Amino acid sequence: MNGTGKPYGMIAEFTTAASVLNAARKVRDAAFTRWDVFTPFPVHGMDGAMGIRNSRVGWFSFIGGATGYTSGMLMIWYMNAYDYPIVIGGKPMFSPFYPFIPSFELTILLAAFGAVLGMLSLNRLPRLHHPLLKNRRFGQATHDKYYIVIECDDPKYLESTTRKLLETAGSQHIEMVEE
Amino acid sequence: MSNNLPNQVLPPPPGLERIPLVENQRSPGWITDKVAGIIEAKTPAWWWWAFIPSLFLTLLLLTMLTYLISSGVGVWGLNHPVMWGWAIVNFVWWIGIGHAGTLISAVLFLLRQKWRTSINRAAEAMTIFAVMCAGIYPLVHIGRVWYGWWLFPIPNSNGIWPQFRSPLMWDVFAVSTYFTVSLLFWYVGLIPDLAILRDRSKTRARQFFYGLFALGWTGSNRHWSNYEKAYLILAGLATPLVLSVHSTVSMDFSVSQLPGWHTTIFPPYFVAGAIYSGFGMVLTLMVPLRKMLKLEEIVTMRHIDLMCKVTLATGSIVGYAYCMEYFIAWYSGNPYERWTFWHRLFGKYWYGGWAMLVFNAMVPQLFWFKKCRQNLVIVFIISILANIGMWFERFVIVAGSLYQDFVPSNWGYYKPTWVDVCTYLGTFGLFFTLFLLFLRFLPLIATSEVKGITPQADPHHPLGGARSKEVLPHDK
Numbered sequence: 322m323n324g325t326g327k328p329y330g331m332i333a334e335f336t337t338a339a340s341v342l343n344a345a346r347k348v349r350d351a352a353f354t355r356w357d358v359f360t361p362f363p364v365h366g367m368d369g370a371m372g373i374r375n376s377r378v379g380w381f382s383f384i385g386g387a388t389g390y391t392s393g394m395l396m397i398w399y400m401n402a403y404d405y406p407i408v409i410g411g412k413p414m415f416s417p418f419y420p421f422i423p424s425f426e427l428t429i430l431l432a433a434f435g436a437v438l439g440m441l442s443l444n445r446l447p448r449l450h451h452p453l454l455k456n457r458r459f460g461q462a463t464h465d466k467y468y469i470v471i472e473c474d475d476p477k478y479l480e481s482t483t484r485k486l487l488e489t490a491g492s493q494h495i496e497m498v499e500e
Numbered sequence: 501m502s503n504n505l506p507n508q509v510l511p512p513p514p515g516l517e518r519i520p521l522v523e524n525q526r527s528p529g530w531i532t533d534k535v536a537g538i539i540e541a542k543t544p545a546w547w548w549w550a551f552i553p554s555l556f557l558t559l560l561l562l563t564m565l566t567y568l569i570s571s572g573v574g575v576w577g578l579n580h581p582v583m584w585g586w587a588i589v590n591f592v593w594w595i596g597i598g599h600a601g602t603l604i605s606a607v608l609f610l611l612r613q614k615w616r617t618s619i620n621r622a623a624e625a626m627t628i629f630a631v632m633c634a635g636i637y638p639l640v641h642i643g644r645v646w647y648g649w650w651l652f653p654i655p656n657s658n659g660i661w662p663q664f665r666s667p668l669m670w671d672v673f674a675v676s677t678y679f680t681v682s683l684l685f686w687y688v689g690l691i692p693d694l695a696i697l698r699d700r701s702k703t704r705a706r707q708f709f710y711g712l713f714a715l716g717w718t719g720s721n722r723h724w725s726n727y728e729k730a731y732l733i734l735a736g737l738a739t740p741l742v743l744s745v746h747s748t749v750s751m752d753f754s755v756s757q758l759p760g761w762h763t764t765i766f767p768p769y770f771v772a773g774a775i776y777s778g779f780g781m782v783l784t785l786m787v788p789l790r791k792m793l794k795l796e797e798i799v800t801m802r803h804i805d806l807m808c809k810v811t812l813a814t815g816s817i818v819g820y821a822y823c824m825e826y827f828i829a830w831y832s833g834n835p836y837e838r839w840t841f842w843h844r845l846f847g848k849y850w851y852g853g854w855a856m857l858v859f860n861a862m863v864p865q866l867f868w869f870k871k872c873r874q875n876l877v878i879v880f881i882i883s884i885l886a887n888i889g890m891w892f893e894r895f896v897i898v899a900g901s902l903y904q905d906f907v908p909s910n911w912g913y914y915k916p917t918w919v920d921v922c923t924y925l926g927t928f929g930l931f932f933t934l935f936l937l938f939l940r941f942l943p944l945i946a947t948s949e950v951k952g953i954t955p956q957a958d959p960h961h962p963l964g965g966a967r968s969k970e971v972l973p974h975d976k
Binding site: 376379 | 655664669733
């Protein structure tokens with residue numbers, strides 16, 4: 322490892338989905354706050370095992386969608402009924418129906434952007450550097466291994482007891498990661 | 501942690517086992533190696549044999565477009581009274597093909613159809629490339645391409661805005677949103693898989709590019725939690741979107757007053773036809789691909805079987821829509837309607853009318869038989885016939901409704917020119933060039949999603965390490 326030498330956290334490896342799920346419950350019950358589980362795919366039930374609340378991505382999407390619909394309706398009203406109205410086939414200058422499709426499409430468009438950008442900002446992504454990505458073993462997190470990382474900044478962190486906890490939780494391999 | 505407790509999950513009785521979605525109980529690691537291995541291996545010879553002709557056809561497309569733009573739309577076979585020819589036919593056809601990708605990625609996700617994971621990535625790529633091919637046509641068919649910006653909500657030099665009472669404007673919004681959202685959905689799905697490739701890559705260039713687009717993904721569960729929510733929302737948004745896109749396309753026709761176009765059945769009929777042709781294309785691509793890339797354990801016969809069933813279902817909806825169209829044409833008592841529909845089958849374009857009836861409504865009925873669904877040669881042939889049939893459906897709707905309108909002195913006949921044909925061939929080149937590049941550089945199977953549906957990924961399954969008691973407590 323070619324880090325700065327300052328410890329970042331303790332990383333524990335697990336080999337099955339069930340073992341990491343049970344270990345996460347133990348870490349949660351030990352009242353750690355700055356820790357995370359790393360899995361190659363979302364493990365069913367892990368949010369509950371970690372005590373994570375429902376994601377707030379939906380709000381970003383909702384705001385995007387509401388903006389899209391409103392701006393679509395307003396835009397079409399402004400263009401075709403207010404700024405330069407033209408009579409076409411005796412149709413009304415504005416009605417809630419003919420602008421619906423473009424407004425609907427804008428709803429979907431901005432709601433989708435809201436969801437994606439909301440997800441990225443809640444996850445603090447993109448980020449170009451992460452201490453864990455330098456760890457050679459951690460590369461397996463996208464392959465078939467599961468990891469629990471407890472950061473040294475956690476108020477509950479104490480090298481000896483934390484290691485003990487992760488060992489009793491069933492980890493076969495524990496090491497330190499540098500910043 | 502005692503290892504000698506009995507497994508909590510009992511195997512189902514014999515004969516009732518569920519056919520697995522990944523055969524031979526392959527582990528998550530095996531799946532990663534398999535899919536990433538395709539990209540990491542040496543480029544196979546067949547890839548070049550497919551890529552070079554595709555690239556040549558792409559150049560043909562560029563040449564044809566240059567010729568069209570520099571000469572005018574007169575180089576196409578358009579003439580009074582058929583002013584919408586192959587350009588619109590091909591536009592509708594390509595965009596219809598895209599629909600299966602969104603159906604697989606979004607609708608089947610909401611319906612919790614786990615089998616979608618093996619095919620959704622390739623199908624979404626197909627969607628994006630098909631929409632790109634489709635998007636070329638409306639842009640160039642306007643004749644004076646340099647006025648294309650009049651389609652966007654920008655006032656022209658006289659201060660006049662685009663007219664939103666025209667369905668063509670709705671189409672602009674529908675198609676551009678569809679493309680953008682499909683791309684977003686595809687990319688979001690790719691992020692964890694790009695991280696896989698980043699972590700495996702041996703060269704600096706690969707590390708850099710996959711790393712850049714993986715956005716620093718680590719597989720953190722706090723991230724997965726937001727990610728899964730965003731993915732669910734995107735699926736929920738893409739579902740009404742995909743239904744709206746071909747509905748809007750159909751309104752380009754049905755909002756007009758022309759017999760053959762002016763029908764209320766068009767939106768659902770177009771959507772069903774789109775999904776039908778799209779599944780045809782997915783099968784056309786996946787049946788040879790699974791063999792050439794040795795993916796039979798991930799894209800199993802069960803997947804093929806299920807795709808055939810969707811094809812059967814949508815083909816039957818299309819068949820029902822044809823019957824309704826004919827019934828209403830007769831029942832309306834409108835002589836022009838009756839004339840148009842009679843001439844679909846017995847007029848100058850009789851071959852198109854019969855092609856659509858036979859290939860779209862009748863041929864997929866073979867999929868009622870398991871023997872046909874399990875025979876890859878038959879599946880492949882039907883999948884191609886489906887797309888030929890759907891092409892003829894659009895041709896019959898466009899040219900067949902226009903060439904003989906209300907006044908006999910106004911009648912004419914439409915036939916494409918060599919430029920029409922070469923442009924259409926060229927779009928195939930573009931499609932396959934992009935698709936082959938996708939196969940070479942991106943994972944064609946949604947690796948982390950497939951891993952997530954294996955029993956090894958399920959903490960409540962013995963293969964996922966489940967033992968009695970300790971997994972039982974329910975959180976929250």
